[in-house]
Amino acid sequence: MNIHHLELFYFVAKNGGIAAAVRNIPYGIQQPAVSGQIAKLEESLGAKLFQRRPFALSPAGLELFEFIQPFFDNIDVVAERLRQDSSPQLRIAAPSIVLHDYVPVLLQKLRTKFPAFRLYLYEAARAEAERLLLAGDVDLAITLIEKKSRAGIEVQPLLELPLILLVHKKSRLARAEDLWKRDKIEVTLISFPRTDPVHSHFQRSLERLGVEWFCGIEVNSARLIERYVASGHGIGLAVAVPGFKPAPQLRVLPLPHFPPVVVGVAWSGKLSAISRQLFVELETEAKMQRTRVKGRSGKTRSAINRSRL
Numbered sequence: 001m002n003i004h005h006l007e008l009f010y011f012v013a014k015n016g017g018i019a020a021a022v023r024n025i026p027y028g029i030q031q032p033a034v035s036g037q038i039a040k041l042e043e044s045l046g047a048k049l050f051q052r053r054p055f056a057l058s059p060a061g062l063e064l065f066e067f068i069q070p071f072f073d074n075i076d077v078v079a080e081r082l083r084q085d086s087s088p089q090l091r092i093a094a095p096s097i098v099l100h101d102y103v104p105v106l107l108q109k110l111r112t113k114f115p116a117f118r119l120y121l122y123e124a125a126r127a128e129a130e131r132l133l134l135a136g137d138v139d140l141a142i143t144l145i146e147k148k149s150r151a152g153i154e155v156q157p158l159l160e161l162p163l164i165l166l167v168h169k170k171s172r173l174a175r176a177e178d179l180w181k182r183d184k185i186e187v188t189l190i191s192f193p194r195t196d197p198v199h200s201h202f203q204r205s206l207e208r209l210g211v212e213w214f215c216g217i218e219v220n221s222a223r224l225i226e227r228y229v230a231s232g233h234g235i236g237l238a239v240a241v242p243g244f245k246p247a248p249q250l251r252v253l254p255l256p257h258f259p260p261v262v263v264g265v266a267w268s269g270k271l272s273a274i275s276r277q278l279f280v281e282l283e284t285e286a287k288m289q290r291t292r293v294k295g296r297s298g299k300t301r302s303a304i305n306r307s308r309l
Helices: 003-015 018-024 031-045 059-086 096-101 103-110 126-134 197-209 222-230 273-308
Strands: 089-094 118-123 140-145 154-161 163-168 189-191 215-218 235-239 250-254 261-267
Touching (some): 003 031, 003 059, 018 031, 089 096, 089 103, 089 126, 089 273, 096 118, 096 222, 103 273, 118 126, 126 140, 140 273, 154 273, 163 197, 163 222, 189 197, 189 222, 197 235, 197 261, 222 235, 222 250
Parallel strands (some): 089 118, 089 140, 189 215, 189 235
Antiparallel strands (some): 140 261, 154 261, 163 235, 163 250
């Protein structure tokens, strides 16, 4: 028997017909070619393997499918295991600021345990990161997370990050609260898309205040928000990531009574050894950042108490 003929039969039997098999075979092949090669397989076996319309496996076809299915079902798994043993791969999805400012340091720590591995980085916000995870195109995503994750995705919260507003340095606005006192906020809000958790958190907080301020410029990265605020196009909604320093043209307006967003790690399915190690590095880094935040908060409270004496 020809192994390629068996592979084509596997896809036909698994997908319930030749037309459906052609749509799911991971390489280009036309329906007539599949039909012709299945016919050759049947000829070599001297048996009809399935009924075409409606599709149904014959007893011989069912016996053959049950025999070859474990092999073809697991061949990708075995191939990936062999690749991981010889040269593991790590595929990460994250926003651009995370890939640019944080991932390089984490990878340096990771290389102490995995000196050689293939790395794939994908710039992606939450929705795209979830799509990549479910498709099996990435191993881990570092992303903002909601209370409920999509089916098939596991999440682990790492840090709570406060929301902030970015204004041009020349702006007369001193506090965010001054905006909420206005009858109508005329200045343009520059933010992530309406479906993004950052935007959703912000809008829910505005609703509690009885304030309406809708996004006028939607962008897909924190650096674009900074760029457009610095160019005088409006006020930007951003997240105070650890170590954040605004550009020289910008000022930060805190939003102390707005709930923070949560950044975490997300994955789907079983993690490889290198992915688990990156997970450990992420948790360690998050713990260090939480300790720094508590330290700064303690210093701030002490300074306030001394000023009262």
